[in-house]
Ligand code: FES
């Protein structure tokens with residue numbers, strides 16, 4: 065690769081914590097989010113969603129709404145414009161349900177109409193005046209509902225295989241010590257603070273879409289396809305995104321419908337979906353159940369690992385997080401048996417949500433490992449050390465870097481793990497029962513590749529352009545910082561343009577892969593710039609002379625990076641081309657989570673005074689952004705352990721808590737000390753900069769660490785998330 | 794002080810009741826002052842009403858539908874989009890602005906009820922020369938946000954939190970900042986930013 069010819073400086077393993085590039089814009093209110101965009105004379109849209117989970121619309125009467133002054137149009141399945149069906153985006157899941165094509169209701173909260181009016185208040189009022197009569201049918205909305213249908217995921221997804229290594233059933237039958245336990249978690253919804261706004265306008269035959277997107281290029285393609293126009297006619301603008309967490313990765317049905325309406329009425333259309341509507345407009349993390357079986361010798365060596373999972377899905381979609389490869393790669397079990405099932409229900413299709421499968425699958429495994437440690441009367445950290453694999457237990461692949469044990473050691477030390485009394489229920493501080501718990505974290509590396517343009521001006525200013533998304537991860541800062549450091553410029557000299565489908569395409573801000581996929585392209589572009597300057601970046605003061613020698617005022621390079629020669633976009637695995645042939649490698653980040661819980665012996669009030677996590681994820685580009693991602697992720701983990709879950713009304717078969725009062729997420733008072741430790745890690749193979757993903761691993765393992773700490777505090781083993789107060793009695 | 798009925802009580806567990814009270818109280822007070830004609834059944838709630846207010850030091854006259862929230866009036870009519878709509882029902886704090894120097898959830902206040910009010914939004918917090926308010930600068934220093942969507946509301950709440958005297962201890966700050974949700978979970982950094990800004994605001 066040309067990278068070895070040019071003398072680019074090596075970046076530090078942990079990059080300086082420059083403050084956020086977009087900090088000033090964000091603290092002054094100038095950062096323009098999608099709903100903030102002002103367009104001339106917009107029509108305001110308000111969505112109508114179904115209020116039954118299954119059945120059909122018998123009659124939908126809009127006359128009372130249509131006569132309201134200011135109402136422009138009401139769209140239902142009876143008069144909706146024809147659109148092509150949505151397809152799955154390259155990034156994976158789309159909310160592949162197409163509304164407004166028939167009277168059928170296939171989930172609660174399905175789009176069944178759009179009201180257009182001169183202002184928001186009128187649109188909302190008119191929506192309430194639409195009279196809808198349904199014919200209801202019984203619905204299955206949980207894993208256990210009558211009518212839910214279980215299917216084997218490997219039979220639906222041709223690219224997926226369940227694992228069978230050795231004879232796990234036999235090994236389990238013969239194992240002197242076994243654990244056989246089942247874990248469950250309720251469905252969760254991303255609930256980014258910014259709901260789902262969209263403003264669309266036509267400029268002749270060109271469509272402009274202001275919509276927060278974690279993948280502007282995917283949204284561009286998806287909308288163009290539905291409208292039957294060339295993608296070059298669609299521009300997605302999304303410079304700031306008020307949180308995504310996966311909810312803004314997928315194409316949702318709203319965008320193409322609004323675009324068609326804007327075309328019909330020859331005016332811009334603006335939608336700000338409500339918080340409650342946001343619960344079903346995009347995807348979610350579906351309810352799941354996991355049966356884990358472990359076989360071990362009396363001294364703690366695993367002899368067998370079995371993991372069977374059941375994940376909620378819709379009737380019409382095909383999505384599973386299917387993370388058994390991840391759990392099977394964790395520990396050195398000589399026999400492995402896994403099986404992933406989806407359970408078809410009358411719900412919308414789930415999809416990516418921060419640590420989609422990593423969070424629930426690792427909750428199950430890491431709680432089971434704790435159960436085994438207590439059964440063996442062994443330190444849970446030692447149990448993991450003892451079962452640390454040298455190579456992948458699945459297929460013998462080499463780990464390019466794996467710092468799991470180091471993460472455990474560093475976090476345990478900081479946490480003060482060693483001095484605890486391991487006996488459950490034995491640690492009391494006045495009225496408070498105190499418990500410590502730990503768990504492993506991991507997240508596979510995805511490699512998608514990307515492209516970027518870097519421009520260096522004679523003045524020493526530079527610009528980085530790529531269609532990446534800033535969802536709070538610090539993309540502006542990290543990408544600009546890489547260019548500044550490689551070109552030896554002060555960071556203030558670098559301008560960064562993101563979030564626009566006109567820019568060079570790159571990986572989505574999902575799967576923790578955007579940075580790792582984009583920085584190699586930035587590096588390549590910088591390398592070419594430096595090579596044009598004579599293979600050495602001149603000092604800032606000498607830059608003018610160097611440009612004059614070349615007779616130019618600016619140098620612009622666009623570079624593309626294809627990860628592993630484009631051979632791999634899957635998580636956790638890649639193939640290295642070596643002189644001796646192809647070598648399979650295992651690529652992932654690792655971490656360790658430690659939690660202290662305090663439970664009031666009388667009231668069972670539960671507090672979490674401390675979360676300590678240590679993570680190793682290759683090169684860290686910006687220390688601050690990394691800490692923010694890890695700590696934010698850890699609070700997400702806490703949230704999944706104690707707070708989040710959709711509440712289902714079994715009689716109506718509907719979700720009852722579609723708002724922030726009843727769908728609880730942590731508030732400031734719920735979060736005390738959250739400490740993340742960056743464990744330096746060098747990896748020369750995962751990509752040219754050795755960058756792994758950091759956005760999601762922070763959430764992984766926390767729920768297990770919390771439930772393990774609760775066991776330590778109380779002797780009560782809880783296997784069902786969220787662990788609400790009632791479960792502690 | 795906790796429990797003072799005149800002050801916003803942003804503790805989540807009675808947050809809804811607390812904040813709704815805060816928003817509705819000034820409405821009742823102002824309506825009683827008869828500055829705006831009370832609506833009766835014969836009157837069309839959709840008719841536009843003229844309201845005058847001071848926003849970030851400037852006099853503004855807006856013509857609002859009786860159903861328009863202060864949040865929508867600020868965003869759509871006054872062109873001040875810093876305050877965000879996170880829930881539109883008083884549950885998230887993203888729409889926090891100052892009305893007569895108190896923090897308020899602008900999605901729960903009708904625009905007609907803000908007639909005569911003195912309003913500060915995030916756009917009006919920095920000095921005229923562009924110098925950041927100490928709270929804004931501290932939010933950058935302490936990295937007290939990620940996506941930045943909750944940030945305008947957090948900052949206005951934080952300024953009020955200090956002025957109310959609710960920033961004496963970390964526990965107090967956490968409690969009195971619990972009406973402002975941050976899904977990115979920058980909470981510990983928000984607490985650190987408030988601790989940094991407090992002496993600068995008071996000094
Ligand atoms: S938008 Fe006002 S509290 Fe959420």
Ligand code: FES
Pocket residue numbers: 257306307536937938939940941942943944974975976977978979
């Ligand atoms: S910074 Fe994203 S919600 Fe607070």
